[in-house]
Amino acid sequence: MTAKTTLSRRGFLGASAALSGFAFAGMPVLAQDASSLTIAYNLPVHSWDPTTGPAAVNPALQAVYLAVFDRYIAQNPDLSFDAGLLTDWGFNDDKTQITMTVREGVKWHNGADLTPDDIVWSLTRAGNPETGNPMQFVWGKIGNFVVDGNVITADVLEFEPALFKWMAFLTAFVLPKDYYEEVGAEGFEAAPVGTGPYTVDAFEPGAYVRLKAFPDYWGEAPSFETVTIKFVTDAASRVAEVESGNSDVTVNMPYEEYDRLIAQDGLSGEAIPITDIGMIFLNDIDVMTDKNVRLAAHYAIDKQLIIDRLLKGYGVPLSTLEAPGYAAYDESIVVPYDPDKAVELLAASGYSTDNPVKFTIQTTRGFKPKDYEMIQAIVGLWRKVGIEAEIEVYEIAKHYELRAADTLAPAAFYNWGNSIGDPSTATGFSMFGPSPHAVWDTPDLIEKIGPLFVEADEEARIQGYKDVSRYIAEEGYVIPLLQYVMPIVYRSDLAVTPYTSGDLLPQAITGA
Numbered sequence: 001m002t003a004k005t006t007l008s009r010r011g012f013l014g015a016s017a018a019l020s021g022f023a024f025a026g027m028p029v030l031a032q033d034a035s036s037l038t039i040a041y042n043l044p045v046h047s048w049d050p051t052t053g054p055a056a057v058n059p060a061l062q063a064v065y066l067a068v069f070d071r072y073i074a075q076n077p078d079l080s081f082d083a084g085l086l087t088d089w090g091f092n093d094d095k096t097q098i099t100m101t102v103r104e105g106v107k108w109h110n111g112a113d114l115t116p117d118d119i120v121w122s123l124t125r126a127g128n129p130e131t132g133n134p135m136q137f138v139w140g141k142i143g144n145f146v147v148d149g150n151v152i153t154a155d156v157l158e159f160e161p162a163l164f165k166w167m168a169f170l171t172a173f174v175l176p177k178d179y180y181e182e183v184g185a186e187g188f189e190a191a192p193v194g195t196g197p198y199t200v201d202a203f204e205p206g207a208y209v210r211l212k213a214f215p216d217y218w219g220e221a222p223s224f225e226t227v228t229i230k231f232v233t234d235a236a237s238r239v240a241e242v243e244s245g246n247s248d249v250t251v252n253m254p255y256e257e258y259d260r261l262i263a264q265d266g267l268s269g270e271a272i273p274i275t276d277i278g279m280i281f282l283n284d285i286d287v288m289t290d291k292n293v294r295l296a297a298h299y300a301i302d303k304q305l306i307i308d309r310l311l312k313g314y315g316v317p318l319s320t321l322e323a324p325g326y327a328a329y330d331e332s333i334v335v336p337y338d339p340d341k342a343v344e345l346l347a348a349s350g351y352s353t354d355n356p357v358k359f360t361i362q363t364t365r366g367f368k369p370k371d372y373e374m375i376q377a378i379v380g381l382w383r384k385v386g387i388e389a390e391i392e393v394y395e396i397a398k399h400y401e402l403r404a405a406d407t408l409a410p411a412a413f414y415n416w417g418n419s420i421g422d423p424s425t426a427t428g429f430s431m432f433g434p435s436p437h438a439v440w441d442t443p444d445l446i447e448k449i450g451p452l453f454v455e456a457d458e459e460a461r462i463q464g465y466k467d468v469s470r471y472i473a474e475e476g477y478v479i480p481l482l483q484y485v486m487p488i489v490y491r492s493d494l495a496v497t498p499y500t501s502g503d504l505l506p507q508a509i510t511g512a
Contacts, residue, residue, distance in 0.1 A: 034511070035224060035225040035226060036224060036225065036226040036227070036228070037224040037226070037227045037228070037248050037249070037494075037506065037509060038227075038228045038229075038230065038246070038247045038248050038249075039227065039228070039229045039230065039247060039248065039249045039250065039504070039506065040230050040232045040237075040238045040241035040242060040246075040247035040249070040250040040251075041064070041229050041230065041231055041232065041250075041251065041504075042060065042232065042233060042235070042238060042251060042252045042366075042367065043058070043060045043061060043231065043233065043367070043396065044205070044206050044207075044231035044233065045061060045064050045203075045205075045209060045231070046205060046206075046397075047189065048068075048188065048189050048192035048200065048203075049175075049185065049188060049189065049192075050062075050065040050069055050171065050173040051122075051125070051126055051131075051133050051171045051173055051175065052131060052132040052133055052134075052171075053132060053134070054134070054397065054400035054401065054404065056133070056134055056135075056170060056171045057134045057135070057170045057171065057400070057437070058396070058400065059170070059276065059415075059417025059418075059419065059501075059502065060367075060396075060415075060417070060502075062170070062419075062501075062503055063499075063502075063503035063504050063505050063506075064209070064229060065173060066196065066503060066505055066507075067196055067197060067198045067211055067227070067505065067506045067507060068192060068194040068196045068198055068199065068200060068211070069173040069174070069175070069192075069194035069195065069196050070084055070085050070106075070173070070174060070194065070195045070196050071084050071085070071167065071168055071169075071172045071173055071174070072084055072085055072086050072089075072100075072119070072167035072168070072172050072174060073086055073089065073164060073167040073168040073172070074168065075168045075419065075420075075499075075501065077497055077498065077499045077500060077508070078500055079275070079325070079419060079420070079421055079500050079501060081164075081165070081168055083103065084103075084167075084168070085102065085103050085106060085114065085119065085174050085195065086100050086101060086102060086103065086119070086167070087101050087102070087103050088100070088101035089101070089164050089167070090164070091156070095156060095159055095456060096155065096156050097153055097154065097155055097156060098142060098153065098154050098156060098163070099151065099152070099153050100119065100151070100152045100153075100154075101150060101151050101152075102114070102115070102116045102119055102150045102151075102152065103150075103218065104150055105218060106195050106218045107195065107214075107216040107217075107218070108176045108179065108193050108194070108195055109193045109194055109195070109199045109214055110176070110179055110193050111216075112176065112178065112179065114174070114176075114195055116147045116149075116150055116151075116152050117147065117177055118174055118175070118176055118177045119152060119174060120145040120147060120152060121175075121177035122173070122174045122175050122177070123139060123142065123145070123154075124143075124145070125175075126139035126171060127139035127140035127141075127142070127143065128140075133171050134170070134171060134436060134437075135166065135170055135171045137435075138160055138163070138166050139166075139171075140157070140158075141156065141157050141158040141159070141160045141163065142154045142155065142156060142157060142160075142163070143155055143157050144157075158454065159454050159456060160453070160454075161424070161453075161454070161455060161456065161458065161461055162420070162422045162424050162425065165420040165422050165425075166420070166425075168419075168420060169419060169420045169425065173194070174195065175188075175193075175194075176193050176194075179193050195217075195218065196214065196217070196507075197213065197214055197217045197219065197221070197222045197506075197507045198211035198212060198213060198214060198222065198227060198506065198507070199211065199212050199213075199214050201226070206231060207230070207231060208228055208229060208230045208231060209228070209229050209231075210226065210227070210228045210229075211226065211227040211228070211229070211506065212225065212226055213225050213226075222506065222507040223507075223509065223510040223511060224506065224509070227506040229506070230247060232247075232250075233366060233367070234366055235252065235253050235254060235257075235366045235369065238250040238251070238252070238253050239253050239254075239257045239261065242261065242267065242489050242490070243261060243264075243267075248490060248491045248494060249488065249489070249490040249491070249494065249496065249504070249509065250488070250489055250490075251486065251487065251488050251489075251504050252367075252368060252369055252486070252487065253369060253487060253489065254369050254370055255271075255311050255312035255313075255314045255369055255370075255485075255487060256312055258271060258312075258314075258487035258489060259312060261489045262489060265492075266491060266492050267489055267490070267491065267492060268489070268490055268491070268492045268494075269487065269488060269489045269490070270486075270487075270488045270496055270498045271314055271485050271486065271487045271488070272485060272486060272498050272500065273316060273324070273325075273483055273484070273485050273500070274483075274484055274485065274486045274499075274500055274501065274502035275323060275325065275326075275417060275418050275419050275421060275483075275500055275501055275502060276368075276415050276416065276417045276418075276483070276484040276486075276502050277318060277321060277323055277415070277416045277417075277418070277426075277480060277481075277482070277483055277484070278315075278368065278371075278374070278413070278414075278415055278480075278481040278482045278483075278484060279318075279321060279413075279414060279415075279416055279478060279479060279480045279481055280297075280361070280378075280411050280412065280413050280414070280478070280479035280481065281403070281408055281411070281412045281413075281414055281430075281439050281440075281478060282294055282297075282410065282411055282439075282440060282476070282477060282478055282479065283406075283408050283409065283410050283411070283412070283439045283440070284439070284440050284441055284442055285410055286359060286410050287357050287358070287359050287410060288359070288410045288411070290349050290357075291475060291476060292345040292346060292348050292349040293345075293346065293349060293351070293357050293387075294475070294476030294477065295341075295342075295345050295475075295476035296341075296342040296343075296345040296346045296385060296386075296387065297342075297382060297387060297411070297476070297479060298335050298476050298479045299335065299336070299337065299338045299339065299341045299342040299345070300337075300339055300342040300381050300382050300384070300385045300387065301337065301378055301381055301382075301479065301481070302337040302381060303317035303318075303337065303481055303482055304317050304337070305337075306374055306377050306378070306481070306482075307482055309377070310370045310373050310374055310377060311369065311370060311482075311485075314369075314485035314487065315482040315483065315484060315485055316482060316483040316485075317481070317482050318480040318481065318482055318483055319333050319334045319335040319473055319480055320333050320427070320469040320470075320472070320473060320480055321416065321426045321427045321430055321431070321469070321472075321478065321480050322423060322426055322427060322465070322466075322469055323418075323426075323483040324483065325421055325500070326418065326421040326422075326423065326426060327421055327422055327423055327462055328423035328426075328427070328462050328465040328466050328469065330466045330469060330470070333466075333469055333470050333473050335473050339381075339384065339385050342385040342386075343385050343386065346385060346386045346387070347386075351386045351387075352386045353383075353384070353385070353386045355386070356383070356386045356387055356388040357386065357387050357388070358387075358388045358389070358390070359387075359389055359390075359409070359410040359411060360389065360390045360391075360392050360409040360410060360411070361375060361378075361379065361389045361390070361391055361392070361409060361410075361411035361412065361413065362391075362392045362393075362394050362399070362402075362408065362409045362411070362412040362413065363375040363391060363392075363393060363394070363412070363413035364393070364394065364395065364396050364399070364413065364415075365393045367395075367396050367415070368415050368484065369487065371413060371415075372391075372393065374413075374481070375391055375413050376391065379391060389411065392409060399412065399414060403436075403437065403439060404436050406439055406441070408439050411479075412439075415484070416430060417501070417502060419499075419500070419501030419502070419503070423452075423461075423462065423465035423469075424452065424453060424465075427449070427465055427468055427469055427472070428449055428452065428453065428465070430478070431445055431449060431468075431472060431477065431478060432445065432446060432449040432450065432453075433445065433446045434446065440477050440478065442477075444475075445468070445472070445477065448464075448467075448468050448471065449468055451464075452464045452465060452468070484502070486498065486502050486504075488504060490509070492512065493511060493512050494509055494510070494511065494512055495509070495510045495511065495512045496508070496509050497509070
């Protein structure tokens, strides 16, 4: 399971052309000629504003957005940072100002030039709480922008240690000021304009999007003139798509199917550990306020057995929300499989197999390989020690809705993505009560995590997150399960560059 390290980097020509392109043309049935590519993807796009709403913080949608839009700062397959629409960036010595240099010669899909005003407008809009950016509390920490040529300076209103990492992460996309103000939010949804390697040529919600190569893209031209991304949420259907030749590439299928498919003539594959974590959110309601119940639920899970039996060994067991490769990963923090300890903890709270503790656990089904089956297995392991959990299946969009409203069940399975590997975007936002991405709201964690968001000493910040991760494990506030491996299957005459972030970028697929 080795990752390739080369990066192959790769247009509405006007609003009227863009609008006509959105006529719901018939969805392609078969993978087409050498100039076209068809991808069977596991999640549909519902919104074409990558900076607002729940979709903007869904890691699985970033690859589609990155085909059309560019971020302030780019990321390589190994998670290292690279120039994007900014070619240079940094804090001043006392971290009271930032300076950013804007790339010259970039065109929007409607033919207009990218300017520093687009960068300033995008950052200002992102920092305005009224515009609905889920990461507003990050972007609102800079302001008072000044433009001098292609250089932008801004004041640091509140220090954010990971600010420039965030510029390569969720909601960090640059949108066109003049065009957006001309057409408004509704017009932009109908005809999105970015600076990325592809333009949106046709789109049918829930079915597919067809992309066309943008001839004036500032980076390396993509290999395929046309890319069709079919939204195929059912894993078995994605397998059928690539096996039949109806799609050239697919992702996130069961691992036994991955092994079977790549053994066939004409198909190849990549399977690399990525930054996504399978975990169970615990909500501080009902029986989860009992520490014994929380810890018992963790001790009762044989993670390695689940990985071996259900995922064919493709996965890395975890005990914290910091995965190998994250800046604050601490391999010494381990919550072992210990069913006897689980029984003991439950007994201390009056529970047993004859008098089980009961709660609901929510999960997706088919969004990630064997997600539902993993929860079934966990519920079976729980039953053996005195936990009776009822499974409720929901779509991933419903998870975001419930999490934002802090109305998740006592336990909820989720896939947490953190492609920048910073602890603030893992343990930080997932466990800090005031964050819209957290459901555990107790004051102890708020007091421990809050100061780390503004800690200027990087060594102290990273150690602080390691300490918090250990405390969370000891208190049982969340149940990390595993680091995922991303299975990608594709035609053997293609070359796919897998990203450790889990992104499958159309512009990173070439002929072999």
